[in-house]
Amino acid sequence: MTGLAILHDRQSREYVDGGDTLMHALDRAVAARGDEIFLDFAGRTFTYRQTKERAVELARGLRSLGVGAGDRVVTQLRNSEDVIFSWFGTNLLGAVWVPVNTAYRGEFLRHQIADSGAEVVICETEYTDGLLSVALPDVRAILVRGAASEWSDGRVHSLDSYRIRIADGDPVEHAAKPSDLTCLLYTSGTTGPSKGCMMSTNYLCNMGYHSNTAVPPLPNERNWTCNPMFHMSALGGIVATLLNQGSISIVEQFSVSSFWSEIERSGATTALLLGPAFNWLANADDTPEMLRCVGQLRAVTGYVAPEVAQVWRTRFGVKHMNRYAYGQTEGVWLTVTPAEDTDLPAGCVGRICEDFDIRAVDDNDVLLPDGQPGEIVFRPKRPNVMFTGYWKRPDETAKVWRNLWMHTGDIGFIQNGYLFFVDRKKDYLRSRGENISSFEVERTYQQHPSVSEAAVYAVGEGVSEGEIKVSVVLRDGASLSCEELCTWSIEHLPYFAVPRYFEIRDELIKTPTGKIQKFNLRAEGISESTWDRVAAGITVRRR
Structure with a gap:
């Protein structure tokens, strides 16, 4: 049987007919494969x-x-x-x-x-x-x-x-x-x-269902993850395993030094990772364990930049990098890209999922034509496939559900059934008459060999478009001045996207879940440690 056929053989048919529950899925797995291993925690296994x-x-x-x-x-x-x-x-x-x-x-x-x-x-x-x-x-x-x-x-x-x-x-x-x-x-x-x-x-079963659609499981396959189990990504991987009645190996936390030895020990052939782990492993030195595991992982899921994904394919022998997905806690798997769909348009975040109606709209919620950026909104085509509101906050729920569309706060556009993410709406920038994606500028800075993290945002009062500022954290042992970073920016960014203000920090302001709090960075504005390109006499002109 093919992986997809096995998926449909094991996975819940109740879901397709209108709904499923985790406990029904567990009972089915106990009846069909009760004595097979479900969970592996560093060698502690449970059927x-x-x-x-x-x-x-x-x-x-x-x-x-x-x-x-x-x-x-x-x-x-x-x-x-x-x-x-x-x-x-x-x-x-x-x-x-x-x-x-x-x-x-x-x-x-x-x-x-x-x-x-x-x-x-x-x-x-x-x-x-x-x-x-x-x-x-x-x-x-x-x-x-x-x-x-x-x-x-x-x-x-x-x-x-x-x-x-x-x-x-x-x-x-x-x-x-x-x-x-x-x-x-x-x-x-x-x-x-x-x-x-x-x-x-x-909703959780639907997450697992589409995880298995994106990476159809093979018989007796073991997934592996280090993602914390209070995050949606890990929950989706666990539910996917429950639905396909396979097994999953879960470690307490990620470690570059032990990753390949864990993959070897567990026998995992698929893995679920968070974004930074891809870069860390791609830049790590060869180890005996890594060399023995080349080709063992057939599929890996998680957001990863295209150039890093290529490293994983060529260096580690991973055939399928499942990086084309878009969603948020309120609605996961808004796009789904099956493994066999390899001819994807550059820059897309996946094919729009059949469970959702997704649009790009203007500030008045008017539908925009294909290819024109606007706020991404969505609504379900099936019951119980997204969140049902914010706990004890009906006003907040109604606010994001304007005109019966869930408003994501993201800017993007749709082209031929594919979704393209541009930026967070509140982080979208405009300079010299040009729209700028902070997301794309940050990705550029992350390619600098000395930069570990970057946040790009607008600062300045009384300026209609604001001025662009970039705050970066350097890699361990790296040395870089703001002026050197500015010179590099001029060579690697469009002239209108080169920031005026530069700042090198020990760390970025984040939530406990690791998300950068740009509203706090914007509130700090132009601090004493901020370097001003204009004050230094550096002008950026159109080339």
């Missing part, structure tokens, strides 16, 4: 049957703490099997799983737990002090991985206690529907307090 049993044990424990259908359970956990057991155990009760970034502390942490209304939190032992240091009056129980005796707070219990994992007892049953709220995933909060995106169980 589908064991995964269901552990999830049921934890569900009974949560039920004994009063958790029921509709209640929220927060987890703040590093990648481990307990993330899966907590997630599935929560959903078995009809309750809602709320994964929280492990980097969150203080107000970031308090806001998401309090906003969700969760009464139970499951966390790593070392995060307990951080939880107890913020005001969480509604939280009744904190379950920690490891010993809990050192805390005097009576709400803290060990996750490994008999009370929390109940091996014997009444069955756990919940008549799940595809529309059931299964997860709250909070946005990064780049423009204000983070908002909880409400996700149905079919």
Whole structure:
């Protein structure tokens, strides 16, 4: 059988007919491949049957703490099997799983737990002090991985206690529907307090379905990921594996030095990575493990620049770089590009997915012709394939759902059924009468051998178009002056896109999830460390 035929043989037919649920998918996998490995955490393996049993044990424990259908359970956990057991155990009760970034502390942490209304939190032992240091009056129980005796707070219990994992007892049953709220995933909060995106169980199944469409799985294939399990990318990979009844190897965090040894150990033939990892590995030295693994990975998924993707193909023998996708937390897989679709237009982010109607519109939501940039908006053609709104924020939901179209805040255009991303709407620049994509300018700076990160944005008051500023972080050990960077910019950018202001920083202002907060950079404006090209007497002219 071909990979695609196997995909349709194993993957849920319920989804195609109108909806699926994670727990139905788990039951199908247990019935068909119960004794086959589903999860691999650095050699700790769990079959589908064991995964269901552990999830049921934890569900009974949560039920004994009063958790029921509709209640929220927060987890703040590093990648481990307990993330899966907590997630599935929560959903078995009809309750809602709320994964929280492990980097969150203080107000970031308090806001998401309090906003969700969760009464139970499951966390790593070392995060307990951080939880107890913020005001969480509604939280009744904190379950920690490891010993809990050192805390005097009576709400803290060990996750490994008999009370929390109940091996014997009444069955756990919940008549799940595809529309059931299964997860709250909070946005990064780049423009204000983070908002909880409400996700149905079919929404997550739809993510997995299209992941498998983009990279059709082969028999007994093992996927690999280091992506944190509070991110959409990792969730999509796990659900895809569940639907195709394969196996997935998950590590706690990414490491350049151990990546190839992990790929070799796990036997993985597909992998799911976050963007920076592609560059780091492409620039790393050969190792014996890497050389032995050349050609082992047949497909890798994640955003990667075209020139880096070519390195992965030629150096590592990866045949399929699944880099053509577009979406956001509110709607994932708005574009899907099957592996066999190799003749793609340059610069596109994929073929528009059949599940969505997608348009580019002007500021009045009027449809723009093909090829003309505007704000990307979308709406579903099928039920329960995108988020169902922001948790407890109907006004915010209505704001982005103007005229019954979901507004992404991104600029792009459509051509012959393909979507082309241009920039974030709030980051789009205009200089000397020309429209400029900060996204494209930043990509140019990332090609500089001394630059690790770059942010391009407009600053200056009283100027109709603003002035362009670039802030960069240098690679370890690199040395570069602002004037040298300016000279390089003149050679590598259109004349109208060369910034006036340059700044070299130790780090860029980011959210705890690693997204650059340009609104804070814009607010800083022209700082004392900013170098001014005009003041230095350097003029850029049309060539």
